[in-house]
Amino acid sequence: MSQSIILASSSPFRKQLLQKVVKNFETFSPDIDESVKANEPPEQLVRRLAIEKAKASANVFQHGWAIGSDQVALFNANILGKPHTVDNAIAQLRQFSGQTVQFLTGLALYDIEFDRYQYHLERFNVIFKALSDEQIKAYIAKEMPLNCAGSFKSEGLGITLFESLDGRDPNALIGLPLIALNELLSNWEFDLLLQ
Numbered sequence: 145m146s147q148s149i150i151l152a153s154s155s156p157f158r159k160q161l162l163q164k165v166v167k168n169f170e171t172f173s174p175d176i177d178e179s180v181k182a183n184e185p186p187e188q189l190v191r192r193l194a195i196e197k198a199k200a201s202a203n204v205f206q207h208g209w210a211i212g213s214d215q216v217a218l219f220n221a222n223i224l225g226k227p228h229t230v231d232n233a234i235a236q237l238r239q240f241s242g243q244t245v246q247f248l249t250g251l252a253l254y255d256i257e258f259d260r261y262q263y264h265l266e267r268f269n270v271i272f273k274a275l276s277d278e279q280i281k282a283y284i285a286k287e288m289p290l291n292c293a294g295s296f297k298s299e300g301l302g303i304t305l306f307e308s309l310d311g312r313d314p315n316a317l318i319g320l321p322l323i324a325l326n327e328l329l330s331n332w333e334f335d336l337l338l339q
Contacts, residue, residue: 147334148208150256152197153320157299158213161320165336174200174212186223190214190250191263198254198261207257209332215249215319217294224294233284233295234277237305241275245294249316253328262328266321268311270298275305 149166151159154173162169174197180189198212217224219239227233247268254261287301296302298317313323326336 148205150201150205150208150210152201152210152212155319157318158320161315161318161322162211162325164315165322165326167339170205170208172201172204172210174198176200178214180223186216186218186248187265189223190216190248191252191265192250194250194252195254195261195263198252201254202256202259205256209329209334210254210256211320211325212252212254213249213320215247218246218248219243219294226291226293227295228290230284230290233290234280236295237272237275237280237283238277240272240294240305241280243272244310245270245272247311247317249319249321251321251324251328253325253332255332262331264321264324264328266311266313266316266324268309268313268316270306270317271308271310272305273307279305 149169151162151169151171152174159171176196178193193214194212197214198210201210227236249266251264251266252261283301283305287297289295289297289302296305313321315322329336
């Protein structure tokens with residue numbers, strides 16, 4: 145059975161990832177409030193936002209399966225924000241030197257017509273190598289990751305900051321875990337290989 149797929153995201157990176165496994169899909173930018181609620185744990189935050197993004201597609205589409213995804217980066221159990229300034233970016237990367245940053249990615253698949261959804265939480269760890277101030281400053285000057293949570297772009301030169309990656313799907317680090325997406329689609333008897 146053919147099913148229309150909708151990516152509820154304005155991220156060009158998520159779009160590129162989905163293009164690896166789905167030839168034809170539509171994109172939609174969900175307009176939701178992404179503010180963290182008082183005392184909301186990170187796991188609950190990504191779940192709520194992924195589901196809300198996917199369900200927002202029902203405002204535009206009458207049928208199809210919508211993919212919603214949301215991600216947070218954690219260091220010492222605290223959600224990492226965007227640095228916005230070079231000084232803040234330097235401070236963040238100094239903290240990460242020789243340490244581990246955890247990414248939590250919430251993935252929702254929502255069936256618009258039947259108002260049902262599936263959800264998956266993907267965990268991924270990035271282990272940073274020991275970084276000198278010279279390396280940190282050079283990286284920031286080259287990539288200017290001031291609007292990136294954690295002050296790095298893993299899909300770019302940020303990969304040079306890492307000692308290792310720990311997780312089942314490197315796509316999760318960029319924001320769309322494709323292995324988990326394939327599992328959710330398979331649960332609804334949609335086989336990406338047979339499309």
